[in-house]
Amino acid sequence: MTETATRFVRVGRAADVPPGGVEVFDVEDRRIAVYRLEDGYYAIEDLCTHDGGPLAEGEIDGDQVICPRHGARFSIRTGAALTFPAITPVEQYPVRVEGDDLLVGLPD
Ligand code: FES
Numbered sequence: 001m002t003e004t005a006t007r008f009v010r011v012g013r014a015a016d017v018p019p020g021g022v023e024v025f026d027v028e029d030r031r032i033a034v035y036r037l038e039d040g041y042y043a044i045e046d047l048c049t050h051d052g053g054p055l056a057e058g059e060i061d062g063d064q065v066i067c068p069r070h071g072a073r074f075s076i077r078t079g080a081a082l083t084f085p086a087i088t089p090v091e092q093y094p095v096r097v098e099g100d101d102l103l104v105g106l107p108d
Helices: none
Strands: 006-013 022-027 030-039 040-045 059-062 064-066 072-077 093-100 099-108
Touching: 006 022, 022 099, 030 099, 040 093
Parallel strands: none
Antiparallel strands: 006 099, 022 030, 030 040, 059 064, 064 072, 093 099
């Protein structure tokens, strides 16, 4: 069995992400979109698995985001691809808030 360790990296301030909104952070070689829903922060890769659309520029509908390019929906909570034309989930990352800091967990 393979276990993937997670290391938490500070990406910015928790206040950088507006309530009900999203902010994109460049973290190492990833673009990570952090969403702030009513019950907390969620992070997914800012890259649609259909054709590379910038998900953070898409409309937020509850806990889903709609890709601005061809309209696929993804779960903000899990990264799951919910509608065509996307069929592959986007990567999802754990988020922690420590004081004012926003941290995202990356695989080691
Ligand atoms: S690039 Fe996102 S649905 Fe096509």
